[in-house]
Structure formats: structure tokens, C-alpha cells
Amino acid sequence: MNRPEPDKPESDKLGSSVTMRDVAKAAGVSVATVSHVVNNKPGARIGDDARRRVQEAVAALGYRPNALAKTLSRGGSRFIGLVADAIATTPFAGQIIHGAQDEAWAHGYVLLVANTDGNEAAENEAIAMMLEHQVQGILYSTWYHREIVVPELLHQTDTVLVDCFAENSGLPAVVPDEEQGGRTATEALLAAGHRRIAFINTTSPSPAQSGRLAGYRSALETAGIDFDESLVFPAEPAQEGGYATAPRIVESKATAVFCHNDRVAMGLYDGLREHGLSIPGDVAVMGFDNQDVIAAHLRPPLSTVALPHYDLGAAGVRVLLGLKTASTHEQLMRVTCPSVPRQSI
Amino acid sequence: MNRPEPDKPESDKLGSSVTMRDVAKAAGVSVATVSHVVNNKPGARIGDDARRRVQEAVAALGYRPNALAKTLSRGGSRFIGLVADAIATTPFAGQIIHGAQDEAWAHGYVLLVANTDGNEAAENEAIAMMLEHQVQGILYSTWYHREIVVPELLHQTDTVLVDCFAENSGLPAVVPDEEQGGRTATEALLAAGHRRIAFINTTSPSPAQSGRLAGYRSALETAGIDFDESLVFPAEPAQEGGYATAPRIVESKATAVFCHNDRVAMGLYDGLREHGLSIPGDVAVMGFDNQDVIAAHLRPPLSTVALPHYDLGAAGVRVLLGLKTASTHEQLMRVTCPSVPRQSI
Numbered sequence: 001m002n003r004p005e006p007d008k009p010e011s012d013k014l015g016s017s018v019t020m021r022d023v024a025k026a027a028g029v030s031v032a033t034v035s036h037v038v039n040n041k042p043g044a045r046i047g048d049d050a051r052r053r054v055q056e057a058v059a060a061l062g063y064r065p066n067a068l069a070k071t072l073s074r075g076g077s078r079f080i081g082l083v084a085d086a087i088a089t090t091p092f093a094g095q096i097i098h099g100a101q102d103e104a105w106a107h108g109y110v111l112l113v114a115n116t117d118g119n120e121a122a123e124n125e126a127i128a129m130m131l132e133h134q135v136q137g138i139l140y141s142t143w144y145h146r147e148i149v150v151p152e153l154l155h156q157t158d159t160v161l162v163d164c165f166a167e168n169s170g171l172p173a174v175v176p177d178e179e180q181g182g183r184t185a186t187e188a189l190l191a192a193g194h195r196r197i198a199f200i201n202t203t204s205p206s207p208a209q210s211g212r213l214a215g216y217r218s219a220l221e222t223a224g225i226d227f228d229e230s231l232v233f234p235a236e237p238a239q240e241g242g243y244a245t246a247p248r249i250v251e252s253k254a255t256a257v258f259c260h261n262d263r264v265a266m267g268l269y270d271g272l273r274e275h276g277l278s279i280p281g282d283v284a285v286m287g288f289d290n291q292d293v294i295a296a297h298l299r300p301p302l303s304t305v306a307l308p309h310y311d312l313g314a315a316g317v318r319v320l321l322g323l324k325t326a327s328t329h330e331q332l333m334r335v336t337c338p339s340v341p342r343q344s345i
Numbered sequence: 346m347n348r349p350e351p352d353k354p355e356s357d358k359l360g361s362s363v364t365m366r367d368v369a370k371a372a373g374v375s376v377a378t379v380s381h382v383v384n385n386k387p388g389a390r391i392g393d394d395a396r397r398r399v400q401e402a403v404a405a406l407g408y409r410p411n412a413l414a415k416t417l418s419r420g421g422s423r424f425i426g427l428v429a430d431a432i433a434t435t436p437f438a439g440q441i442i443h444g445a446q447d448e449a450w451a452h453g454y455v456l457l458v459a460n461t462d463g464n465e466a467a468e469n470e471a472i473a474m475m476l477e478h479q480v481q482g483i484l485y486s487t488w489y490h491r492e493i494v495v496p497e498l499l500h501q502t503d504t505v506l507v508d509c510f511a512e513n514s515g516l517p518a519v520v521p522d523e524e525q526g527g528r529t530a531t532e533a534l535l536a537a538g539h540r541r542i543a544f545i546n547t548t549s550p551s552p553a554q555s556g557r558l559a560g561y562r563s564a565l566e567t568a569g570i571d572f573d574e575s576l577v578f579p580a581e582p583a584q585e586g587g588y589a590t591a592p593r594i595v596e597s598k599a600t601a602v603f604c605h606n607d608r609v610a611m612g613l614y615d616g617l618r619e620h621g622l623s624i625p626g627d628v629a630v631m632g633f634d635n636q637d638v639i640a641a642h643l644r645p646p647l648s649t650v651a652l653p654h655y656d657l658g659a660a661g662v663r664v665l666l667g668l669k670t671a672s673t674h675e676q677l678m679r680v681t682c683p684s685v686p687r688q689s690i
Contacts (some may be wrong), residue, residue: 019473019474019477020473020476020477021470021472025485029474030469031469031470031472031498032469032496032497032498034473035473035476035498035501036501038487039476039501094439097460098460101458101459101460105413105470108456110474110478111458112455112457113446113456113458115443115446115571124375124376124377125366125376125450128364128366128376128379128380129364129365129455131365131380131384132364132365133455152377153376153377153380156380156384157383164513171510238642239642239643239644240642253625263437263642266642267642267644270644273618291638293608293636293638293639294638294639297583297584297585297608297611297612298584299584299588299612303373
């Protein structure tokens, strides 16, 4: 018999926990029926046959209804913690939670989510709470890709950084592939025949700033176009920045613009319109992020590159459970940013 | 001595659970230090004095490091469940989680969050998982205000509906006050001197559709203006709907428009601009929702009414813990939608 290695917790744990769902499946009834029978709810009308099948499945599978008692008897919990700085103030981080949750559930784990707004005290409390609940490990996530200082408490459990990283921390990190994303965005404009392509980049130093620029350069160079620094325009990464940059885009005679994000593109739309220019007829526009309430609903709908938030969350859980390893030499896993073509090119 | 009533679980439970945070406070050290001492981590450099103070606080408060063991010994958990249909695909529901989490933490509870995308099987699994973890109760929340059919399993624990309701279910519900919101929006336009105010309403039957219309009518009537059905324009509740309605707004000679939501207002902005009309000079525009990435960033920034998502989540927890009761005769608690003035009026 091949026993699982002690450092591969998922294989050991997966077999040892039977859920209501398993019982329902084995008995051929709904989860609600199992719950009624197991908890002996008065008033529920469960047929004798269904009741018997549930009881048989409970016995056969060794189901124990109290998840906490199960956890204690096993000496480890089926919780995974997710500490996020701002699930609430951005439509993005929600998708990280969604991906992490789906992946956790697929492996029989439950996600404990804490939103800390980046407040250090709240963060420490959240992590302490998770440690008290004996989580299997913690995903620590930020709402935009950046380098972080690792909270000390995180070293007391297995931790995976999601959408952030900490060099020399030894912690694995799952981040979007900013350079590939910038390259993909620029390639979409090149493929439509554009040669004079401007880039409105953010003024905030970040992996997105440097990565997307590197991707833009690399795509141009591959296409045999010299990089022209005068076509890179720094701007506030919001609608206001895109709008303010419009006059310089017009002056530059660029026929296409790669915007640092969709919000910049939205502002640029307004600015170009005020100059009497149409999109994509006069100027093609490419965004970044695929932001839900914006990208698909601009006039014309915005071609963009998606930040893979769902995949970041899911990959984070897989790394935590040892189902996937980050690149060994730098502990960094880069997730592809896919192209989302619409009508602005 | 006044013993708490058995049907007031929060008073009974609050005193009985000591957390790391309590120990840290009593010992005058950080949560990290408590964790180090309690878990006897090797390698942590904790001074003898701090170590002693932590140990004394642990003894004095009766702190037990294993939250699960504590829960079992008490026969009830410190979890509150939150089942949401779509935290991931809307920037809204995130604020419900945020409010629920803050309020749960304030009372010593931890929030178990499940996003089900409205899928019935996922929903039943999530609820079953929460029942297995012996949650104190469940908040069941939808990302937009609507009537729901209550999942059968929810009747096995205390449940509060958040941003949704189910008539005759006997379940308390916390919802936004749509009628007050519609009245507040219309009053803002009236206060700026407008008398001919159009309303672009959604085509989807919903409490928002009927409530905001009722608020619009009531504000007009209070101001002595007859309700004019021809000034109510049904439209898809998205940018596309607002844009498509612009020609009819122009024909109507309305000097102000109350839009069903911010996305409609965003589309209307584009449409009015194409007619050469300026906002607010030619037409004043009022939104609804205060949607994060849109409202503040339109040109001009959009005056709107906020959906109180954070407050809905927080109020839901308070109702669940018995700290607040919904109106007795209909079990419905309506939360105010506040005005957010910007520059579009």
C-alpha cells in the first residue's frame, strides 16, 4: 500500500471526510432529505424507503453529522482562510474569492473569508481567528497586483500569496502575467494593421506598470517597429487620466491606443469624442482588465485583455493544497491574461 | 442577578468565548505575540516578561486556543453563514459581505461565505455545509432586491433574508427602501428647480421598478406636480437602455431625468451628448445605485442615490443575533438609500 506523504495533506484528508452530499449521492436523495433524516427534524415528511436508504448510506460511508467533531477527531480542519484587503471596494477581488471557493469546495474544503481593508490590526485579527480555527492554510490576497510586506502571523501556517508577492519571503505567489497581457493587447492592435500605437500607462509604480510596458515593447519589436518613448503617456489610472490624455493622443497622430486599464479607455472615449474622432474608425482603442460594468457597455464595446481573477483564486488553492507548484526558483506562478475582442479595434 | 433569556443567544454567547485578541489586550501585547506564546512556536523571540504576561492573561481569562474545541464544549458555534447568489459578478454584493463581516466580528462571530451563482444544487450544498458547522444562523442574500423562493434547508436554522424577501415565509428580511430612494432622487431634481422631470424606469418587474416609481410619483405630488405617465420611459436597466432612450428624452422636453440606475445614466450621457446637449446645463441627470467604478467618474460626476449594501449586511447580522427586530407585522426592515450629490444636477 502506498501511504500518502505527510507533506501532501490533501490526499490524506480527502478520503477521511464524508459530507452530506456524499450521503445524498449514495442514497439517491437530495441533500435536504439527508439533513432531515440525520437531524431528525420533526414535521418533515420523509418516506420510509428514503429514510432507510439514508440511514444505510450513513452507516456504509461512516458519515458523522457534526463537522466540528470530525475536524477535532482528525486533528486538522477542512478550512482554508482567505485574507483579502478589499473584496468590498472593487468588483475584482470578488472573482478571486469565487475561484478560490470553487476550488476549495472541489477538494472538500470550506473557505473562511476576511476582508481587512488593508488595516494591519484587522488583518492580524483575521489571521489569528483563522489560526484558532486550525485552517489548512491561508491565501493572502490584494485587490491589485503588488509587492507586499508579509504579516508576521502568516508564517505560522502554510500561506500562498494571490495577486501579490513578497521577494525573498519564501512564500509561493500566484500573479497575473502582466507582460504577456501587455503583449497580447498590443498584438491585437498590430493584427488590425496599426503601426503607430500609443500606450497610456499608469503613473503608479507597480508590476502592472512595468509588465504591461515590457509587453507593449516586446510586441512592437517582434513586429519590427522601433519603440518610441514619445508614444508612452503616463496618466492617472482612471477615467480622468484617459480623458486628460486625449489631446496628446490626437497630437501624436497615433492610430491606435493601448490603455493601462478599461477606466482609462472609458475616459479616452469621452476625450476623443470631444475632438470629433470616432472609435475605431479614427482611433482604435484597447483596454485592460475586462472590468464588468464598463468594458462590454461602452460605445463601441471595448476590446480588452482580462485580468484572470477567478483563475488566480483557484490556482492559489491548488498551490496551497500541493496540487500545483509555483516555479521553483522564484516561487512565482504567472497566470495568463486572455484577450477579449469586442468592437473598439 | 438577571440571567439572559434563552431566546437571546447573543448575550449568553458573547461572554463565553475568549479570543486571542482579548488575551493580547489584557497582556498589553500584540496578537502575534499571543499566538507565538500560545502555540509555543520555535524561533520566535519573545521576552520573558511578555511571555509571562501572556500566560497570566490566558489563565485569568480562561482562554483556550482551539476555537473548534471551544465551540464543541459550548454546543454551538461562533459561525454565521452568508449564502449569496453572486458576490463575484457584481461589485455590489461585496459590500453586503463587508457589512455582515464587520458586524459579525463585532459580536465575536466569524462569517462563512458561500457564493452559489443562484444554482440550486450549489445552494443546498452550501447550506448543508453551514448546518454541518452548526452555524448560529444564515443570512441568505441576493445581489439585487427581489422576491425569492426560500430553499427548504434554510428552515433548519435561523435565517434572515438580505436584499430579498419571501412573503408568508415567516422569515425576517432586510431590504433597501426603494420608495424612499426614488423620492430622494426626485426631490434632489425638484430642489434644483426642475418641474418637468422624466423617469427612465427598468422594464424588469421588481421591487426597484415599483418602489422607485412610487417614490418618484410621491415626490412630484408633494411638490404639487401632476404625475404624467408620458414622462416615464421603460428601458433595459443598462447603458444600452439609457442610450436608446435619449431621443425620446429630447422630444419630451424634460429638463431633468431620474434614471433607474447609474448604468442607464451613463448611456443617457452618451445619447444626450450626441444630441449636442450638455449635463447639467441643458438636462440634469440623477442616477441610482452609486456604483463604484461609474458614478464618480462620469463627465460630469453623477449625482445619485446609494444602495445601502454595507448597511443591509450589517443589519442582517443584527436581526439574526436578535439585536434588532424587523417590523413585526410584515417582518420587513427597510434601510434608507442616501443621497450622493455630485455635479450632474
